[in-house]
Every structure is written in C-alpha cells, then in structure tokens.
Amino acid sequence: MTATPDIVPDSEHRGLVAALPPRVRAFALLARFDRPIGWWLLFWPGAWGVALAGGAVERWPLILWLLVGSIAMRGAGCVYNDIVDRDLDRRVERTRSRPLASGTVSLKAAWVWLALLCLVGLVVLLQLHVYAAVVAVLSLGAVAAYPFMKRITWWPQAWLGIVFSWAALVGFSEAWGVLAAPGVLLYAGSIAWVIGYDTIYALQDREDDALIGVRSSALRMGAHVKGGVALFYALALALWASAVWAVRPDPLALVALVPVALHLAWQAATLRPDDGAGALARFRSNRFAGLLMFLACAVVATPL
Secondary structure: OOOOOOOOOOOOOHHHHHOOOHHHHHHHHHOOOOOOHHHHHHHHHHHHHHHHOOOOOOOHHHHHHHHHHHHHHHHHHHHHHHHHHHHHHOOOOOOOOOHHHHOOOOHHHHHHHHHHHHHHHHHHHOOOOHHHHHHHHOOHHHHHHHHHHHHHOOOHHHHHHHHHOHHHHHHHHHHHOOOOHHHHHHHHHHHHHHHHHHHHHHHHHHHHHHHHOOOOHHHHHHHHHHHHHHHHHHHHHHHHHHHHHHHOOOHHHHHHHHHHHHHHHHHHHHOOOOOHHHHHHHHHOHHHHHHHHHHHHHHHHOOO
8 A cells, every 4th residue: 555645625524534544544535434425415315205204203213224324335335436437536636636546545455345335234224124125225226337427428417316316215115115206206306406416516527527538417518507507406396395295285385495495596596617615615515405305304294
C-alpha cells in the first residue's frame, strides 16, 4: 500500500476520518464513510415506505435495520463502483485521489472489503419477511449494472434513481405486507427526486466528464439544467401526492407535503449551475428534504 490519499473535496467529518489509522482510513474512504450524505439518501426512501404504510412508530426496529443496511450497502455500492471506474477516476480531478484510483488499496483488498460489507447487508436481509426479502434481492441486477450506465446513456442519474429508491419498495412491502399502489407511486416519485438531486451533484464534474466522454444528465440538459431539475422535482412531488392520496384521499393530507415542496423549490430556484460549492450544498440539503418527506408520510398514515 502506498501513502494515504487526501480526503476528497466533498468529504465530511474530516476529523473522524483523519483520526483513523492510515490503513483503516483508506477502507473507510473507499466505502465513503466520510460522506454520510450517501447513506442518508439511500435510507430515506425505505423509511418513507415504512411510514406511509403506517409503521413509523411501531415498526421503529425495522427503520433502524434499514438504516444499518443503507450504510453497509451504500458502502458496498461505492466499493463496487470504484472497482469498475478505477481507470476513469484517475482522469477526473475530484476522484483521482480515491483509494483504488490512487493505488492506496489493492484491487484484491477492495473485493474482500466489498464481500464483508455485503455480509452486513445479508444480516439485514434476514430480518425481513420472505416477500420483502425477495423484493430487496430483485434490486441486485440494477445495482450491478449502475456503474456502466454513464458509458452508455446520458441518463445514468435515472438508473441511480432506480437503485437508490428501491428501499421504498422494501420498506413499504415489509410494513404493509404486500407491495401496493402507494408504495409503487412513492418509489416512482423517489426516482424523479434522485434524478433531480444527482443532476445537481453532477454539475461539479461537467468539464471532466465532457473531456473523458462520460455522460450525465447535467451535460444532457446543458443550459436548461436548472429548469430540468425543477421539472424532476415537480414530477416527484406529483407522484408523492398520488401516493399520499392512495393512502388517505383527503385534500388536507396533501398539506403534509408543503414543507418538502418548499424545500425542493428553494433548491431549484437558487441553483447556480456554475457554482460547484453551491451545487454541493444543495445536493447535501436533500438529507433534510428526506426528513421532511418522512414526517409527511408519518403524518398522513397516522389514524385520526
């Protein structure tokens, strides 16, 4: 192993990561433990599904298990993504210091680390009933294909939406007992949400992506990226409103979505495509958007 790379520019909790021994730190960076925003964004759709199915309070152990699973599987996804993208990562300024791209972690060690993280995910999977567990396993094909999407489509963010929103199907089917229309609509809305926020994230890499031939929705939208993000956020809200209506067909129930709607509107209205730091801040703010949506689902599903 070579010297430990610098923590990437969008890292969080620098002090905690920096305090780890160099060898351990490299594996923490490989799994993006320095950037908790990723597992928050993976976790929230699952928590929404449980809450919309009426389990926000009584099913709190399930929500905690989904959180553990999100941390482990997001880490596993990042390791797998870096294994596939290690050559591309060396050519992008923001990613060239990643452990695999920089040579800090060997390819063999990365595969072992990936297996260990997947074992944690398996433990979480075993906490689910068979129906929800099958729903969860069905996501593996989409997860495996994701790292290749940026090479073949201008919309890898849509594929990420399919993957990162899957927990909504798992959480809802586990709490409801079966996958029904509200869970599917919630999932579809989450896909649109992910496309919106990951387009914002992709703004940081537009120049490098264009140079090396990597595709993204941020590049595809071009000068219309701000309006595109707003459109996908509006679509997310429309689908979420349909999910809410399917659970509680009452106009007052839709009021619960107002806080998250205002937050997403703020993101779109204040987005400056050429401001990388501002784009990163708005991307990260979706952690709060996820919380607002969770509260909305909990309120809607609470009996009067």
